[in-house]
Amino acid sequence: xxxxxxxxxxxxxxxxxxxxxxxxxxxxxxxxxxxxxxxxxxxxxxxxxxxxxxxxxxxxxxxxxxxxxxxxxxxxxxxxxxxxxxxxxxxxxxxxxxxxxxxxxxxxxxxxxxxxxxxxxxxxxxxxxxxxxxxxxxxxxxxxxxxxxxxxxxxxxxxxxxxxxxxxxxxxxxxxxxxxxxxxxxxxxxxxxxxxxxxxxxxxxxxxxxxxxxxxxxxxxxxxxxxxxxxxxxxxxxxxxxxxxxxxxxxxxxxxxxxxxxxxxxxxxxx
Amino acid sequence: xxxxxxxxxxxxxxxxxxxxxxxxxxxxxxxxxxxxxxxxxxxxxxxxxxxxxxxxxxxxxxxxxxxxxxxxxxxxxxxxxxxxxxxxxxxxxxxxxxxxxxxxxxxxxxxxxxxxxxxxxxxxxxxxxxxxxxxxxxxxxxxxxxxxxxxxxxxxxxxxxxxxxxxxxxxxxxxxxxxxxxxxxxxxxxxxxxxxxxxxxxxxxxxxxxxxxxxxxxxxxxxxxxxxxxxxxxxxxxxxxxxxxxxxxxxxxxxxxxxxxxxxxxxxxx
Numbered sequence: 001x002x003x004x005x006x007x008x009x010x011x012x013x014x015x016x017x018x019x020x021x022x023x024x025x026x027x028x029x030x031x032x033x034x035x036x037x038x039x040x041x042x043x044x045x046x047x048x049x050x051x052x053x054x055x056x057x058x059x060x061x062x063x064x065x066x067x068x069x070x071x072x073x074x075x076x077x078x079x080x081x082x083x084x085x086x087x088x089x090x091x092x093x094x095x096x097x098x099x100x101x102x103x104x105x106x107x108x109x110x111x112x113x114x115x116x117x118x119x120x121x122x123x124x125x126x127x128x129x130x131x132x133x134x135x136x137x138x139x140x141x142x143x144x145x146x147x148x149x150x151x152x153x154x155x156x157x158x159x160x161x162x163x164x165x166x167x168x169x170x171x172x173x174x175x176x177x178x179x180x181x182x183x184x185x186x187x188x189x190x191x192x193x194x195x196x197x198x199x200x201x202x203x204x205x206x207x208x209x210x211x212x213x214x215x216x217x218x219x220x221x222x223x224x225x226x227x228x229x230x231x232x233x234x235x236x237x238x239x240x241x242x243x244x245x246x247x248x249x250x251x252x253x254x255x256x257x258x259x260x261x262x263x264x265x266x267x268x269x270x271x
Numbered sequence: 272x273x274x275x276x277x278x279x280x281x282x283x284x285x286x287x288x289x290x291x292x293x294x295x296x297x298x299x300x301x302x303x304x305x306x307x308x309x310x311x312x313x314x315x316x317x318x319x320x321x322x323x324x325x326x327x328x329x330x331x332x333x334x335x336x337x338x339x340x341x342x343x344x345x346x347x348x349x350x351x352x353x354x355x356x357x358x359x360x361x362x363x364x365x366x367x368x369x370x371x372x373x374x375x376x377x378x379x380x381x382x383x384x385x386x387x388x389x390x391x392x393x394x395x396x397x398x399x400x401x402x403x404x405x406x407x408x409x410x411x412x413x414x415x416x417x418x419x420x421x422x423x424x425x426x427x428x429x430x431x432x433x434x435x436x437x438x439x440x441x442x443x444x445x446x447x448x449x450x451x452x453x454x455x456x457x458x459x460x461x462x463x464x465x466x467x468x469x470x471x472x473x474x475x476x477x478x479x480x481x482x483x484x485x486x487x488x489x490x491x492x493x494x495x496x497x498x499x500x501x502x503x504x505x506x507x508x509x510x511x512x513x514x515x516x517x518x519x520x521x522x523x524x525x526x527x528x529x530x531x532x533x534x535x536x537x538x539x540x541x
Contacts (some may be wrong), residue, residue: 093408
C-alpha cells in the first residue's frame with residue numbers, strides 16, 4: 001500500500017452531458033484517518049462520493065481503492081472492492097420493508113455463512129454500538145432522523161468494512177443528536193480502526209472529527225490538510241468558508257429594478 | 272430538400288433504436304434474473320430469497336385468487352352468451368359447452384389472468400423498485416456487492432412462474448363453471464353431465480398450451496414491471512409514469528405474445 005493510502009483519486013473529471021461537475025480532483029485517503037470533505041451545497045461533494053463507491057463512472061481519471069482502479073476494473077473486481085467498504089447514504093436508505101434488526105442482519109445473511117444465532121449476536125452488538133439496542137424490532141418509519149442515520153451506520157459496519165463512507169451524517173439533525181453522530185464516527189475510528197470519509201457542510205462537526213479536511217469549490221479540490229493547517233489556512237475562500245462570510249450580494253436585483261424602471265419610464269436615482 | 276421528411280425519418284430511426292435498446296435491456300435482465308433463480312435454494316443456510324419468493328407467491332398469487340376466479344367466471348358467462356346467441360339460431364345450443372370449455376382453457380383463461388395480474392402485480396413491482404431507486408435502497412444493494420436484479424427480480428420471477436399457471440387453472444375452472452350455469456339454466460343440462468361433456472371436448476394440449484402461454488405472460492409481466500422500476504430516475508413523478516408504462520407495455524406485449532402463440536399452435540397442432 002503506497003504511503004498507507006487506502007483510496008487514491010487522480011485527475012478525476014466528471015461531466016453530466018456538457019456540464020463539468022468535477023475537474024482535476026486529486027487526493028488520498030490514508031489508512032485509519034477520518035477525512036472530512038467540505039464544500040458548499042452543490043459543489044459536487046455527493047457526486048464525488050458516488051464515484052468513490054463506484055455507482056457512477058467518471059469521464060476520465062482514476063480512483064484506486066485498495067489497489068484496484070474501480071474506474072477500469074471488471075464488475076467482479078468492483079464487487080470484491082465493495083466487500084471492504086461500507087456506505088451510509090444521506091437519507092439513510094434503510095430497507096423500508098424490514099425492521100431495523102433485519103436491515104442490519106441483511107448483509108450478514110446475504111454475504112456470510114454464519115449461523116443464525118451468531119448473526120443475532122452480531123446484530124445486537126452493532127445496534128448496541130450505535131445506541132439502538134432496544135430499537136431492533138422497530139421499522140424505519142418509526143425512527144427519528146438521527147436514529148435512522150445511526151441504524152444505517154450499524155448496517156454499513158455489519159461486515160466490519162475497512163473504509164466507511166458517510167454522506168451528510170449530521171444534516172437536518174439537532175446539535176445534540178449531531179454530536180452523538182460525531183462521537184460514533186470517532187468511536188469507529190479509534191476502537192475499530194476504520195478509515196472514514198465524511199461528506200458534510202457542517203463546520204463544527206467537521207472540526208470535531210477530522211484528522212484532515214478537504215475543501216471542494218467550483219468543481220475543484222481547493223485545499224486539503226490537517227485540522228491545524230486548515231484552521232490557519234490563508235486561502236481566501238477557505239477563510240471565508242470557515243469564518244462564515246456570505247458572498248458579496250450580486251447586483252442582479254438592482255439591475256432588474258433599473259430595467260423595470262426604464263421600461264415603465266419612471267425616473268430613478270442613479271446607480 | 273424539405274427538412275420535414277428527413278426529420279420524420281430520423282424520428283423513426285430513433286424510436287426503433289430505443290425499441291431495440293429496450294428489448295435488449297429486457298433480455299439482459301431476463302438472463303440475470305434466470306441466473307438468480309438458479310441460485311435460489313430453499314435448503315440454503317439462510318434461505319432469504321426463498322422466503323422472499325414465498326412472500327411474493329402469497330401476495331401475487333393467493334390474494335389474487337378471488338378476483339381471478341370472478342373475472343374467469345364472468346368471461347365464461349360472456350363466452351356462453353355470445354356463443355349461445357349464434358348457436359341458438361342453428362339449433363345447436365348444446366355446443367356452447369364445448370365452446371366455453373375450449374375457449375376458456377385455450378384463450379380467455381390465460382389472457383384474462385395475465386391482464387389481471389399485470390394490473391395488480393406488474394404495477395406493484397415497478398412502484399416498489401422505483402421507490403427503492405429514489406430512496407437509494409438500490410444503491411445500497413450495489414454497494415453491498417449484491418446484484419439488485421438477483422436480489423429483487425429473481426424471487427418475483429420465480430413466484431410469478433409458479434403462480435400464474437396456477438391462477439390460470441383457477442380462471443379456467445371458474446369459467447367452465449360459469450358455462451355450466453348457463454347450460455343448466457338454458458338447456459337444463461345437469462352439472463355432472465355438463466362436466467362430463469366439457470371434459471370430453473378438451474384435449475390435454477388445450478390446457479397445456481394455455482399453461483405454457485401463462486408462464487410466458489408471467490415472464491413478460493415480471494420483467495417489464497421490474498425494468499420500468501429500475502428506469503426511475505429522480506422524481507416521484509417517474510414512479511407514477513413507470514407503473515403506467517409497465518402496465519401498458521405488459522398488456523401490449525402479452526397480447527402480442529398471445530397472437531404469436533396462437534398462430535404457432537394453429538400451424539403446428541392441428
